[in-house]
Structure formats: structure tokens, C-alpha cells
Amino acid sequence: MRPFIASPSNARRTRSREGFMTFSPRKTPTTSQAPQGSPMLEWTGERYLPWIKDAAIAYEHLHRYVLAARLAEGKRVLDLASGEGYGANILAAAALSVVGLEIDDAAVQHARKKYKRENLEFVTGSVTSIPLREEHSFDLAVCFEAIEHVEDREKLVSEAKRMLKPDGLLVVSTPNKDVYRHESAGENPFHVRELDFEEFRSLLRQFFKNTGFLGQRIYANSTVWQIGNAHDARIDEFVIARDTAEFEFATNDRRVPLYFIGLASDAALGKFPGSVLIDCSNELLRQIQEALAWRERQSADRAETIASLEKAVAWRQTQLEDSLEAIASLRRVAGELETGNADLTARLRDATHQLGLIHASRGWQLILRLRRIRNKLKALVTFRVPG
Template identity: 40%
Template sequence: MIEFTGERFVPSEDGEIAYEHWHRYGWCRSLVKGRRVLDVACGEGYGAALLAAEASEVVGVDLSGDAIEHARQAYASVSNLVFQQGSATAIPFPDASFDVVVSYETIEHLAEQTTMIAELRRVLRADGVLVISSPNRPVYSDARNYRNEFHVKELDLSEFVGLLESQFGAIRLYGQRLATGSFILPDSAGEQVYQAVTRGEGASLRFESANLESVMYYVAVCGGEGCTLPELPPSVYLDRAVDLYARYQGVALWASDIDRQFSELGRAHRRLQREHEERSRWAVALDQEVVRLAEQLAALQAELDERTSWAIEADQARLKATQDYEALVQAFDARSRWADTLVAELEALRDKAPVSSPQGPMGHGDDPGSV
């Protein structure tokens, strides 16, 4: 079975979308009896298989190769049903090939809508019939503030009709929506009140009387003996003011808004979580930087202490050298003064000494013994 992604319906789905898709194919089955039919954007193939139960031949076309391959395998036992890959804007068949063309919930997926309608007209015979559906944008999307990610261009009624009128001269519109109400039907088993379409086994539909099961109330019409009772028609009561389906849609819209708010809160939470993690990382990095700077400061302090100690020692050495120098200067000065004293004494002694003969102590005529 093809996985349901929201882009195309698969028969394994239940609920609102299933009611809508099954009902469309069941509703038009009488129209295709004995005719050659083309189902454009056939998807999984369940609808084409339903139509094949009445038509002489049905061809299902879809852009997805995977969908076509699945359909061929899933409905291989249906002899008058074939599937072929192709686009709604370039249908791979000659002009006037089909009596009926069916295309449900396709046009909103395409930007080339005018081309698609022209192609549907081309492959239809002159007296052929097109059955096509399109979501009503004001109700489907605008009123619910809803966006289908697979829809390229949704249409309102005037846009839809204008598009169809470009190729088709006769148009009859029908509306489809789910509704809730009260049924009053004859309590006659097997009597066909009006045709009801309901889900059968597997990918099938049943067409039967709309007799109700699990009747909540009985309503009787009575008269006297021999009285001809009036036959009241079956009746369906719909109250627009108390529409459970509309209420469901309102609840769904509320739930969607809650889900949106929850998603926003989730995103905000994740953003705050990221900010918290970033700030935590920043705090850790800051702590590491503080430790690094403290270590650097300690190293600088140790270096400063070492240099201070060296400076003190150097200053002490300089002071000692200065003192030693001053002591040497003082000693030198003392010796200089002593030397000056000696020189003075020597000079004094020289002044007192007798003058010698010019010829010297060994000169001629001197007495060796004289002074």
C-alpha cells in the first residue's frame, strides 16, 4: 500500500477525507455505465477500480510512476482497467478518446490550470462528460486559516466556473460537504428510500437503502379503523444553527490553533534552550579564560617577584660596590696625602743636604774622605 503523505488519498485512510473521496466515485458510477472512462490523477487506483465495475473500460493516468506501478499490481485482476503514467497537462491519448473523464481534487495541484482543462476537453468526445472537483478556497482554506502544502492554486466558485466555461458550454454545479442531522425514514426493511453509498469490504462501495440501524426513537402515524394513513416522505433535518460537523470544524480549527501555539511555544523553548546552552558554553569558556588569566597573572607575579628579588640583590651589590669604591677612594686619598708628605719631607731633606762638587764624588782634586 502506498504511504499516505497528504498529497494523494489512499483507501487505508478513514474519517472525513475518506467520506469525501469514496462518495465522489460512488456518486458518479451510474454515469459511466458501459462507457470508456479516463480517471486523471488516479493516484493509488481505487477510484478507477470502482468505476471499472460499471464502465466498459477505464484508464487511470497519474504523473507518479510509483503510484502507477502500485495500481497495476493492486488491481491487476480487473480486466477492463489499465493504468498509464502521464500528466494532466499533456494527456497521452488522441483527441476524442473517452466518453467520460473524471478528475477529482487535481486542478488545485497545478499552476497550468487552463492547459489542463483544455486537455480534458481535447480527449473527450463531442458528447462526452467531464466530472471534476475543486476545493472551494473561501471555505476550505480562508475560513479555517488552513494551508495545504501540496496545493499550488486553489479557486473560488467564480474562478472555477470561469475556468470551465473556457472549454465547456454546459455546466451543472453540485456542492459537497459533510453534515450532521436527524433522519426520519420508513421502518421497512429492504425498502429503498433513497440511494445510500457506504464503504464495502476493501476498496469497494455498497449501494443500498438508507434504512437506519440502532434507531433511537420510533415515530408512529396512526388513524382509526379503516383510515387511510397519509404517506409522509422520508425526511432529513439539518439545523445550520446546531451543526455538529460545523462544531467539529470549529473544534478542529481551535485544535489547529492550539497546535500552532504549541508549535510556537516549542520553537520558543528550543530557541531558549539553545540560548541557554550557548550561554552555558560562554560561561564555561569565561571560567576557563579566568583560570588562564589567573595562571598568567600568577606567572607574571612570580616573574615580578623574581625580578624584584634580583633588583634588590643588584641594588645591594651596587651599594656595596659604591661603598667599596668610596673606601678605595678614601684609601687612595690617604695614600696620596701620605705620598705628598713623603715628597715634602724628601724635598726638605734635599734642601738641607750640602751642595756637591760639580765634578762629582770622584772628580779630580776632591778628597775622597771629604764630605
């Protein structure tokens, strides 16, 4: 499953008793609501939920189950790690009976309430220790996007084989490690270990005599079909690629799987043709267009914000220039005042010096004596005059 939802920073990592890496995330809003009448499973990113509005994830998961349903007709089927239950429900439309096995009891309770068919059963249990009594009782076992979540992958495959009839078939998918890690936005926190093709093939060949492999990936395409003849299954595929200025026809090996789908059995394997899942509502294109429109709105908002900020910067620049001019003017005034102050200080110093010279002169001393004589005479005159 794609890794861009749920981040390790938003979750607490724990290890379940079956070896799955699980998280207890903080509450994360979903893009849409679960159907009425069924329990709401929280969108954590660990499992696909049908009401999540991500068309690409839906295409990948639904296509695998639709492909498996063509192999399930009239058979007893075991869906390992059945999650929300949508896949087991798809299988049950064609199969004789289906058992969905899921470790999360909340998901099991949800599935039992939402998907009600007489030939469909949901059981709580581990894919590495399947709690079903009847061994070798299933014609087909499917296990989509679970191996990379489990520490003991060999135990998972051996348990699947234990539940299959001698000629039973296992259909299992997993991300292509080399491509998945390169193209994903970040590490998927729910994956214990991803596999490359050789590791995946070696794992299946440990337990089954015959193996076959399909690749899965979402590609842009043009579809041509016969109008009025919906049951014509023959499809010719043409591969193109634009490596230069123009599209050119390319060989099929240019298609690089994002996911591997393995088919394993002790019986001989027939031919498994590829298939195409067609979304006639063009939901993925609509979502891309919505995303582009949103980005355009964001770009316009940012451009408007930038223009506003540029105006504010220009205004600030004007204010700064005015302030600098005022500062320069004040500095000129301060300089003039400082010059005037220095002149006054010099003049005061000269006056003080002149006054000192006067006070030290004989003339000033004579004046002081005359003032003392005058004061004494005034005192005598005042004393003799009768009151």
C-alpha cells in the first residue's frame, strides 16, 4: 500500500502478537465517511478502506481482488489479512464460500456487519497462526499486501499452504522494493520489510513447486472496445513511451511493476493473462485536475500575498528613506549645535580668564578697599543720626 498517509511522528509503534507492525496513531480525519449502518474504522494508512477518496489506491486494491475473483468461481477461498472486508465480499460474489481472516477484531466486527452473504464468513486470527481446524480445505488462498507487514514471511506462506488443498493455488501480492522505495514519498511505517523480485520468487519457491508472476502498475492509457459487446475479453496491448519530443512504440519490458503478484501451487499452472481495470468515471483524472486547480489557487493566493508583501516592503523602504533623511537632518542640526556650543565655551573661557585678570589687578584691589571704606562711613552716619 502506498506510504504517504500516516507518519511515524503521528503514531506510536507497537508489535502485534502475529508479527505485524502496527501503530496507534493520533486521530486522523478521513476524506469521506464510512457507509451508514457500519462501524467506522479509522483511516490509519495500514489498510485500504473503500470510502477513502484516493482513486489510485482504490484501483490497485480493487484490481487485485477482481483478478482473484476470476480464479475463485465455484471454489472455497481463504482471504488472508482481509482488512475491512471489501475484498472478501468481491470474492464471495463468484466463490462457493469465502473465509476472511483478519487480526484486528474491530475490522472483523465491521466486516460482519457490513458484508452479509450466506457464503461469506469473517474470522479473527493471525495469518502466521491460522485458527481454522480444517487443513487442506481451500482451493484458493489470496493474500494481498500483507507479506511486507509480517516479520515471519516464511510462516505466513507455510500457513497458507497448510490450508490449501494439494492442488490449491496461492495468489499473493507485495510491493516491488526497488521501485516502491524510489517512487514513494517516504518510508511506509507499517512495512517490516519489502522484497525485490528475487526475494519474492525465492520465498514462494520454498513451499510450492510451480510459480508464476504478474506485474501491476497504474499507467495512463487509451481504451478501445467493441460497443454493444461487453463480454469480448480479448485485448491487444500497445506500449508507447515519450523519451524525446515524440511518443514512440516501446517493448513490454519498459513496463516496470510497482507491485508483484505471485501465483504459487504444487499443481501445474495455467496461463494467467493480464487484465485492465477501467474507471469509466475517470476519478483519478478528476482528482488530479482538482489537485492542479487547488495548486493554481494556492499559486494565485501566494502571488497575491507576494504582491502585497512587495507593496509593504516598498512602503517600508519609503519610510526608511524618510527616516534616514530625518536622521541626517538631525545630525546636521546636532553638528551646528555642537559647533555653537564649542564657540560659547571658548568665549566663556576667555571671559572667565579676563575676569580673573581683573580680580587680580591693583585697580580691583583699590576698588575693594574703597568699597570697605564706603561701607564703614555709611555705618557711622547711620549710628549718629537720631531715630
